[in-house]
Amino acid sequence: MRMAASREIIAAxxxxxxxxxxxxxxxxxxxxxxxxxxxxxxxTTTTVLAEVLATPFQIALAIANVTAIxxxxxxxxxxxxxxxxxxxxxxxxxxxxxLLLIAFQYALTAASTxxxxxxxxxPVMPIYIVTVLMLAVPNVxxxxxxxxxxxx
Numbered sequence: 001m002r003m004a005a006s007r008e009i010i011a012a013x014x015x016x017x018x019x020x021x022x023x024x025x026x027x028x029x030x031x032x033x034x035x036x037x038x039x040x041x042x043x044t045t046t047t048v049l050a051e052v053l054a055t056p057f058q059i060a061l062a063i064a065n066v067t068a069i070x071x072x073x074x075x076x077x078x079x080x081x082x083x084x085x086x087x088x089x090x091x092x093x094x095x096x097x098x099l100l101l102i103a104f105q106y107a108l109t110a111a112s113t114x115x116x117x118x119x120x121x122x123p124v125m126p127i128y129i130v131t132v133l134m135l136a137v138p139n140v141x142x143x144x145x146x147x148x149x150x151x152x
Contacts (some may be wrong), residue, residue, distance in 0.1 A: 027080070031140055034075040042068035073098050081148035087149045095148045105135055 045067050049060035073095065081087075087094065112131045117124045 025074065027140075030080045030082070034080050038068050038072040038075065041071050068100075069102060076143060076148060081144070086151040088149050090149070094147050098143075101139070101142060101147070103138065108135070 042064050045064035046057075046060050049055040049063060050057045053060075055063070076098075077087075077091075077094070089097070107133050109128070113124050113128050116122075116127045120127070
């Protein structure tokens with residue numbers, strides 16, 4: 001009996017996080033969960049292609065990157081921004097803006113990881129991690145304001 005009640009409580013909490021009424025906390029949880037899942041898709045796809053199927057690593061990486069971007073876009077539309085009954089932009093417009101954001105983010109990350117380690121005399125990984133973390137909030141704000149915003 002207790003187990004059933006615990007399951008109901010957990011189900012209610014998960015349902016709330018996924019609902020339009022969950023607020024900023026729900027949005028943050030959905031955003032982080034989707035990011036984690038996409039990271040797992042990226043790593044798994046790269047690893048399976050390169051290690052199991054013996055695909056050359058750079059090809060595996062490119063395929064995994066495209067796969068992760070597609071999964072991320074789809075989950076942004078269907079899970080993270082679930083509260084929008086109708087988006088202001090159609091899928092094509094959203095995809096175009098999303099790809100521009102991805103290109104900008106890539107360029108910024110590539111620039112910071114190629115220039116800053118030498119300039120600051122630090123390893124590349126801390127620069128990469130700080131860059132990714134610094135882009136998280138601007139990314140979610142841009143996604144909300146310019147890509148997955150509601151109609152009206």
